[in-house]
Amino acid sequence: MDLLANLNEAQRAAVSAPAGALLVVAGPGSGKTRVLTHRIAYLIREMRVSPWHIMAVTFTNKAAREMEHRIEQLLDGRPQGLNMGTFHAICARLLRREVDTLTHYQRDFVIFDTADQLQVIKQALAELNLDDKKFPPNKMLNGISNAKNDLITPAEYVATNYTGAAVQRVYERYQMTLRVNNAMDFDDLMMNVVLLFDEQPEVMARYQERYHHVLVDEFQDTNATQYRLLRQLTGDHNSIFAVGDSDQSIYKWRGADYRNIQNFYRDYPASRTILLEQNYRSTQVILDAAIEVIRHNRDHIPKKLFTERPGGTKISLREAYNESDEAATIVDTIESLMLKNRNGNDFAVMYRTNAQSRAIEEAFVQAGLPYRLVGATQFYQRREVKDIIAYLRLIHNPLDAVSFNRVLNVPTRGIGQQTQAQFNAWAAAGGRQPAEALLRLATDPDAQHPFTGRAYKALYQFGSLYAAWRTLSERVSVGELLDAVLEQINYRAYLEDGTEEGEDRWANVMELRGVAGVDSQMALGDFLQQVSLVAETDNLDSEAQATTLLTLHAAKGLEFPVVFITGLEEGLLPHSRSMDDEDELAEERRLFYVGLTRAKDAIYLSHAFRRTSWGDSSVAVPSRFLSDLPDALVDGQRPGNRRRESIDRMSTWGDKPRTSGGRPTSPSTSSGDRRPPVTNNVWGNSSGRPAQDERRLPPPNTAGDPPRRERPVSARYKTGQKVRHAKFGDGTVIETKVTGSDEEVVVAFPGLGIKRLAASIAALEIIE
DNA sequence: TTGCGCCATTTTTTT
DNA sequence: AATGGCGCAA
Numbered sequence: 001m002d003l004l005a006n007l008n009e010a011q012r013a014a015v016s017a018p019a020g021a022l023l024v025v026a027g028p029g030s031g032k033t034r035v036l037t038h039r040i041a042y043l044i045r046e047m048r049v050s051p052w053h054i055m056a057v058t059f060t061n062k063a064a065r066e067m068e069h070r071i072e073q074l075l076d077g078r079p080q081g082l083n084m085g086t087f088h089a090i091c092a093r094l095l096r097r098e099v100d101t102l103t104h105y106q107r108d109f110v111i112f113d114t115a116d117q118l119q120v121i122k123q124a125l126a127e128l129n130l131d132d133k134k135f136p137p138n139k140m141l142n143g144i145s146n147a148k149n150d151l152i153t154p155a156e157y158v159a160t161n162y163t164g165a166a167v168q169r170v171y172e173r174y175q176m177t178l179r180v181n182n183a184m185d186f187d188d189l190m191m192n193v194v195l196l197f198d199e200q201p202e203v204m205a206r207y208q209e210r211y212h213h214v215l216v217d218e219f220q221d222t223n224a225t226q227y228r229l230l231r232q233l234t235g236d237h238n239s240i241f242a243v244g245d246s247d248q249s250i251y252k253w254r255g256a257d258y259r260n261i262q263n264f265y266r267d268y269p270a271s272r273t274i275l276l277e278q279n280y281r282s283t284q285v286i287l288d289a290a291i292e293v294i295r296h297n298r299d300h301i302p303k304k305l306f307t308e309r310p311g312g313t314k315i316s317l318r319e320a321y322n323e324s325d326e327a328a329t330i331v332d333t334i335e336s337l338m339l340k341n342r343n344g345n346d347f348a349v350m351y352r353t354n355a356q357s358r359a360i361e362e363a364f365v366q367a368g369l370p371y372r373l374v375g376a377t378q379f380y381q382r383r384e385v386k387d388i389i390a391y392l393r394l395i396h397n398p399l400d401a402v403s404f405n406r407v408l409n410v411p412t413r414g415i416g417q418q419t420q421a422q423f424n425a426w427a428a429a430g431g432r433q434p435a436e437a438l439l440r441l442a443t444d445p446d447a448q449h450p451f452t453g454r455a456y457k458a459l460y461q462f463g464s465l466y467a468a469w470r471t472l473s474e475r476v477s478v479g480e481l482l483d484a485v486l487e488q489i490n491y492r493a494y495l496e497d498g499t500e501e502g503e504d505r506w507a508n509v510m511e512l513r514g515v516a517g518v519d520s521q522m523a524l525g526d527f528l529q530q531v532s533l534v535a536e537t538d539n540l541d542s543e544a545q546a547t548t549l550l551t552l553h554a555a556k557g558l559e560f561p562v563v564f565i566t567g568l569e570e571g572l573l574p575h576s577r578s579m580d581d582e583d584e585l586a587e588e589r590r591l592f593y594v595g596l597t598r599a600k601d602a603i604y605l606s607h608a609f610r611r612t613s614w615g616d617s618s619v620a621v622p623s624r625f626l627s628d629l630p631d632a633l634v635d636g637q638r639p640g641n642r643r644r645e646s647i648d649r650m651s652t653w654g655d656k657p658r659t660s661g662g663r664p665t666s667p668s669t670s671s672g673d674r675r676p677p678v679t680n681n682v683w684g685n686s687s688g689r690p691a692q693d694e695r696r697l698p699p700p701n702t703a704g705d706p707p708r709r710e711r712p713v714s715a716r717y718k719t720g721q722k723v724r725h726a727k728f729g730d731g732t733v734i735e736t737k738v739t740g741s742d743e744e745v746v747v748a749f750p751g752l753g754i755k756r757l758a759a760s761i762a763a764l765e766i767i768e
Numbered sequence: 769t770t771g772c773g774c775c776a777t778t779t780t781t782t783t
Numbered sequence: 784a785a786t787g788g789c790g791c792a793a
Contacts, residue, residue, distance in 0.1 A: 060783090088783050114782085186783050254782065353780055358784085409769095416769045454769090533783070553781045575780055591781080614778065614784070770793085778786080 001074065003042045007034070014274045015039045016046070017241075019213065021234075021268035023261070024243040027305045028290070028597035029281025029559065032243050036217060037067050039241060040082070041074040043213055052081030053212040055233070061086060061534065063217065063557060083211070087226050088533050091189040094207070095196075096525070101203055102196060104179045108397045108525055111532040112183045115386065116402045117141055117174075120181075124173035135166045143167035144174060148187035149223040149255025151194060180433065182399035187255075190225045197232045208235045218557070219244030219264075223255035227263060238268060246301070247294050250553060250591050252583070277304050281559055281600050283312025285633050289603070290596040293628045297586045313602045315629065317636035322610045322617070323356070323567075327363035330564050333604060334369065334547060337562065344370055344545035348560040350552050350595050352573045355613070356566060357549050364547070374550035380531060384495060384505040385512050389531060391485050392478070395469045396524045398435040405434070411494035414458040419451070423459065426450060438463040439470075465489070478527045479516040486513075552595045563599035565592070568607040568623040592625050605636075717745050717764065724765040 004012050011031060014024050015038045026032035040056060043049040058064040064085045072078050083090060092111065099107055112120070121137040121144075144167065147157055154172040159165040178184060184192060197204035214233050216222065219242040222230070234240045242264060249258040265271065279287055287307050294300055320326035334347055349360055349371075357373060364371040379385060387410055390403035397403075405424070409415045415423075426449060427437035440447050442463025451459055465488055473481050486492065491509065496502040516527060548560070552573075567573055573592060578584035596603060611620045717723065721733040723745075731747040745764060 086783070189783090250781075251783095253780080355779065355784090412770070414769070418769080551781065572780095577780060587781095772792090773790095775789080776787090778784100 003038050003046065003074065007031075007038065008278055010274055010276050010278070011035050011038075014241075014276070015042050017272065017274070019047070019237070019239045021238050021240050021264075021271035022242070023219070023264055023271055023273045024241070024276060025273060025303070026243050026245050026276040027279060027303055028245070028248065028594075029279040029307075030276035030305075031278075031280055032217070032276065033063075033067065033070075035276065036215060036241075036243060037070040037074060039215065040067075040071050040079075044079055045075060049213060050081065051079035053210060054079075054082050054215070055090065055211045055213070056082070056084040056215040057087055057090060057217060058084065059086065059218040059221065059557060061089065064089075086533065087222075087229070088186060088189050089529075091193045091229075092529050092533065094193055095184075095189065096529070098196060098203060101200060102192070103199070105184070105192075106182055106399075109182045109184055110393050110397045110400055110403075110528060111189070112178065112181075112185045112402065113380075113532060114141070115381065116183070117185050119402050119405075120174055120177050121170060124170045124177060128169055128173060130166055130170070135163065135170070139163065140167055140170045140174075144171045145185075145187055146255060147171060148185075148191050149225055151191060151225045151228055153195075177401075180399065181401050182397050183402070187225070190229055194225055194228050194232065197229075204232055204235070207233060208237070212237055213239050213241065215241040215243075217243050218248075220246050220249040220258040220261060221251045221256040222260050223257055224260075225255075227257075227260045231267060238270070240268065247297075247303075247590055248556065248594050248597075250556065250587060250594055252587050275303065277306060279305055279307040282307055282597060283309045283601060285312035285314060286596065286599050286601075286603060289315055289629055289633045290593055292630050292633075293589060293596060293625060294593045296628045297589055298582070299586070314635035315633055316602070316604045317626065317629075317634050318604075318606050319622070320606055320608045322608050323359040323612060324363065326566055326606050326608045327360045329606065330360065330566070330604070331363045331367045331369060333564075335367065342562065344547050346561040347547040347564065348555065348558070348562070348598065349547060349549045349564040349566060350555050350598070351549075351566045352552055352575055352591070353567075354551060356572075360549055360566070364549075370546040372546040372548050374548060374554045379508065379511070380534060382505070382508055384509050388482065388486070388491070388509055388512055389528070391469075391489075392482065392524065393528055394435055395466070395473050395481070395485075396528055398439065398470070399433045401434050404438075408434075408462070411489060411491065413462060414454055415462070419455040419459070422450065422455075435466065439467055442467050473524055477516075478522055478524055479513065481524070482513055482516050552591045555598050556594055559598050559600060561600045562602045562604070563595065564604045564606070565595045566606050567611070568605050568626055569611065569620040570623055571620070572611070573623050573625065589625060589628075717766070722767040723747060724767055730767065 004016060007015060008031075011034065014022065014035050017039075024032065024035060026035070036056070040054060043054060044051055056064075056067065058067060068078075068082075068084055071082075083093075085093075095102065095105075095109075099105060099109065118137050118141060121140050122132060125132045125135060125137065125140070143164070147153075147167075154168070154175050157168045157171055159168045178188065197207075211233055214230060216230060221244075230240060230242075244258075244261060246258040246261055249256060252258075282290070284307055287305055291305060295302070318329065320329055330349060334342075334344070337347075338344065351357060351360070361371065361373065380389070387407060390406040393400055394403040394407060401424075405420065408420055408423075423437070424434055427434040430437060430440075432440070438459065441449055441451075442460055449456075469481065469485060472484055476484075486509065492506055495505045495509070515531065516522075522530075548558075550558075552565070565573075570576075571579070574585055574588035578588050605626070607622050607626070608620055610617050612618075717733050722730060723733055724730050725747065733745055733747050747764070
């Protein structure tokens with residue numbers, strides 16, 4: 001098979017480039033996976049490079065598997081020794097191999113996930129006598145993670161403000177605790193490799209000699225530490241093949257820095273750049289719309305993207321009444337498209353936040369349509385799954401105090417807070433990690449300890465079990481070990497409390513048992529590592545006819561014939577947390593761009609008039625990004641400017657609850673720091689657009705306007721009525737709804753915003 | 769020590 | 784809507 005056949009000129013140039021530094025700027029749908037796989041195959045077959053000399057970094061494990069598969073097909077066989085995986089997986093493997101050369105770690109270190117990290121931080125805060133109200137663990141974690149992504153050690157950390165000073169102290173403590181626990185967090189995986197290479201150049205040299213060719217996918221989303229690692233690896237040979245697109249950089253918040261592309265030019269002056277500009281995925285309409293959107297970003301560098309799929313269905317835009325109407329409309333649309341020979345798995349429904357998936361799921365369930373949810377409450381984050389993994393981790397690594405404290409009294413075995421604290425103190429006094437101390441307590445009759453009676457008995461029993469598991473783990477498979485643990489702690493009985501939830505939880509444990517496999521000879525350490533590094537989209541198999549529900553972030557790198565992007569509202573997309581900062585706002589726009597460019601044939605955009613978020617329903621303002629779209633490419637309702645502004649004034653999105661006095665509360669009247677939505681010459685172009693209040697007919701392929709779901713029937717109150725509330729004063733009823741025996745009334749109180757009230761409790765007085 | 773119920777707070781996105 | 788923290792009763 002000719003590896004260069006069926007490639008366009010640019011692709012061919014990239015695939016067959018001589019060794020050296022090459023940056024491939026790959027627009028959406030330009031066949032970058034194809035280029036990467038063909039490049040690897042080309043290296044092996046045409047340039048006679050041993051697979052052993054190649055490292056390929058992908059963004060997800062799934063991408064790695066997929067590429068492996070495709071290379072296998074290209075080469076008629078599996079290349080031996082090719083190192084392919086995510087930064088995290090590659091680094092974890094490397095560290096495990098080099099564990100003897102690491103200064104602060106020993107064999108069998110474990111990887112702490114976010115929940116574990118938070119535990120360590122809480123502990124650190126307590127030890128430092130810092131108030132966790134004043135210094136939220138999440139914020140601390142963020143600070144630490146950012147530092148690590150920028151390759152800043154605790155000693156190098158310089159605080160620039162009050163919070164920073166706390167982060168500095170917590171970071172130091174945190175890092176110490178991780179070491180004592182023989183644990184690393186996600187960021188450490190990369191950082192520790194870089195530090196290792198810095199400290200021991202001879203180790204680095206070994207890897208430099210091995211990896212003659214380094215390939216990186218999604219280069220725009222590498223952080224400073226990862227970039228440094230690439231620099232180290234390519235030290236003397238400089239053969240790096242980086243593929244990326246700054247317009248698809250959507251992980252700034254986790255340290256990604258697309259300026260690494262500039263660094264690349266600086267650090268590899270002899271590098272070449274190849275642009276992949278032909279899009280093989282989308283129709284002209286979709287591509288035009290996407291280009292138009294991304295063009296509104298200030299530092300966007302224009303590309304000449306083109307497609308050979310002229311025309312196409314216009315982008316459909318519609319306003320739904322609320323999130324359930326939005327979801328119902330999507331389901332209706334999918335159903336009618338399925339009558340026209342679309343399959344369920346031709347569709348993807350995308351949203352900005354995971355919380356939005358709920359309403360959509362409900363609509364799918366109601367309609368009996370199969371769907372597949374990516375992410376959300378991740379499997380490995382479930383309590384019961386984490387519990388069991390903590391057991392396994394503790395068996396693997398007795399230094400892990402976080403797992404120890406998690407499982408010590410789960411299921412409850414009579415070891416309360418009191419005893420737990422006492423035990424930890426005793427262990428610390430003896431200079432041991434708690435699980436080591438427990439082993440001693442259970443196996444050494446001469447051990448001196450302060451425990452008596454009930455507490456002693458419970459500890460002793462648990463310690464004996466633990467000692468037995470440790471021995472057992474050396475000669476049985478992961479699955480068998482898991483079975484033994486589950487049985488001996490009676491976990492099933494603990495979970496199954498008669499509720500459906502209990503059943504579900506046990507089912508999850510069984511699913512985990514399935515991951516461990518029946519006859520798998522996988523080592524416990526490998527199992528734990530694999531389980532720690534699974535990604536969101538890794539489990540996304542294209543089985544079944546199910547529609548995919550996923551966040552815009554998770555959609556990166558995927559494609560679907562028909563894409564629905566939901567919640568195009570201010571505060572959601574762009575997200576309220578990103579609206580004050582121009583860079584973050586630009587990233588939100590790129591996120592929208594990524595969503596749009598996932599689509600092959602058709603795009604449906606929607607926003608809701610009202611949206612319920614954590615309990616409260618409020619009026620939503622259509623996203624400013626909608627005005628980036630040229631009218632000619634859009635079919636459907638356009639939000640009118642007049643109404644938009646009046647809604648804007650009432651909206652309770654974003655900031656704190658409105659209070660009287662002080663600065664004006666309406667975003668459109670607040671000064672300076674905030675951009676008025678739409679009516680702005682940089683972001684919007686509404687001035688050039690006729691004031692549209694026209695309602696166009698629904699898009700041709702939605703098969704008619706679906707009946708609106710349950711319009712509320714008013715009972716005692718009516719929309720438009722003026723009412724008086726004891727606390728809020730006078731207001732106007734904007735919605736009422738009979739719920740069971742009560743009536744729910746939504747009232748707009750001038751200056752206070754919109755409140756949802758129960759008629760029976762609120763005792764509203766009708767004024768007129 | 770356990771377990772329940774109330775309260776407050778929460779959500780951006782993920783390896 | 785859901786989770787965690789906290790106080791109180793058994």
